[in-house]
Amino acid sequence: MPSDNPIRYAWSPNITWRIVGIIIGAILFALSFMPNVSIGGQILLILAAFIVICSGLAGLIRRPRLVITDTDLHVRRTFRDHVYPLYSIHGFRIDRPSGIIQRFPMLTFDIARVEDWADLRTEYDQHHTLPLPLPAMENRQRDTLEVVTWGDIGVNPHRIVADLEEAGIRNLNN
Known part of the structure; x- marks a missing residue:
């Protein structure tokens, strides 16, 4: 990794x-x-x-390893490593975890993918932050979900919610 x-x-x-x-x-x-x-x-x-x-x-x-660094969320599955920047802008593309959803007995990462958001890019340049929640736009896709269970990460997923929130991932259940 x-x-x-x-x-x-x-x-x-x-x-x-x-x-x-x-x-x-x-x-x-x-x-x-x-x-x-x-x-x-x-x-x-x-x-x-x-x-x-x-x-x-x-x-x-099937043993993914869940790792959070200062800038990324890594979900290491059996054969590949999914890396989601915690907060990044690449030109007009944002690819970041928008939040976690708790449903017993699993934890789901809802990944937001956005393309060609010139207005958001302008707002980011001015304020160095993005509005939360992200505004609804027709290009918005919420098609990527990463689901982890106790067997995947070795602990009860609900025990790590506080650590995920501290790392900057929003809890969408609140």
Whole structure:
């Protein structure tokens, strides 16, 4: 993740606990075939093993790492790194997280994409800030959503809301 800015916050699933979960799931599966286990016990052990193994594998395979630097929000997915500037203007293009939406059990980043906003560029040059909320315009697209869950970042998403707000991302639930 190339960045010149120091990391302010970072969240990621713990790989060690994911591997331990897979091992425990395998042990539960093996216990279900012991000769003195009843049919009901076998079904429960196999179900528990399936749930624990799936949870462990999901944390290993699909494990984005959420990182906030002074200027960017990085959502590192399995094969690519999505970088959203926290507040930037590139010519007439703004591409930044407009806010977070909390819905149990996930956290959604609503990314605003705006193109050819000459009036906003003029206002930014005069005041060095943009109006919030961003005005509705016909070119506005809200087509990018980044959704993270507990399995993605290793913590309850609602526990990191205060840190995200401190980093400059607005809470759209308020």
